[in-house]
Amino acid sequence: MDSLTGLLDGPRARGAFLLRSLLEPPYALRIQDEAPLTVITLLRGTAWVLPDGGAGVRLRPYDVALVRGPGHYTVADDPDTPWQTLIGPGEACTTLIGPDRTSSVDAAGRTWGDGPDSGTLLLTGTYQLHSEVSRRLLAALPAVLVRPGAPGPVELLAAEIGRPEPGQELVLDRILDLLLVAVLRDWLATPGSGAPGWHTARDDAVVGPVLRLLHEEPARPWTVAALAARGGVSRSALARRFTELVGEPPMSYLTAWRLTLAADLLREPETTIAAVARRVGYGSSFALSSAFKRERGMSPQEYRRRA
Secondary structure: OOHHHHHHHOOOOOOOEEEEEEEOOOOEEEEOOOOOEEEEEEEEOOEEEEEOOOOOEEEOOOEEEEEEOOOOEEEEOOOOOOOOEEEOHHHOEEEOOOOOHHHHOOOOOOEEEOOOOOOEEEEEEEEOOOOHHHHHHHHHOOOEEEEEOOHHHHHHHHHHHOOOOOOHHHHHHHHHHHHHHHHHHHHHHOOOOOOOHHHHHHHOOOHHHHHHHHHHOOOOOOOHHHHHHHHOOOHHHHHHHHHHHHOOOHHHHHHHHHHHHHHHHOOOOOOOHHHHHHHHOOOOHHHHHHHHHHHHOOOHHHHHHHO
């Protein structure tokens, strides 16, 4: 399982919050919903995404922005426009100044704003759940990542939001996933984009094969010596090269990967903790519980209850 597959192979978008915003400048939406990940794309008009404590990014038509939570941010026609609308947890919307845009929400609850002739059209999709398999990738993302989007998927999303038909929620979720994956693939493939070391190291002649082994066979009782033998290098050479490129030693990476997989498997209510332990390379539920609590600060049982 590669890093990008891991991002969406666990809880994909399920009933994601999706909204079409029709806005007439000046506008400024203060977003404090603390969602783990939000996808924003612009079809027409002007928009800035302004993260707290970071540099603002301007969107052009068909650009797609990923905003990493739970930080707060503002979406506005201009960086100097004062906040007019506050969107809090649970998508609760409050008008601070100016027109009450919430009064124009359509019957399906997916369109709001200043009317169909407004100068700006924004589409927003919010992921509601943390996918533990994606934890490393989400942590590596900048606060705001913007990439040019393909008109086809963006326009398809816009059309589907305005088409309340049977199965709409499922279709919208999958289109949102498509936009997300397209942006991530472009980001990861662009040299100098700031992609995480554990992704760029895949192309290294020594570290790449070892990473694939750890991802594809996490339950095997790996040692540095065994990995080095498979890579055709000495233990010291592998440890040095792996740490240099990935940012941590091989066994530390394996432990984190196993526990990440375990966290995702714990979301499956029919899977026992002993079964999860076996699937990720721990000899017993006790061994998994000890490692999980040491790294995550809670037992697998407590994590399962919270999830």
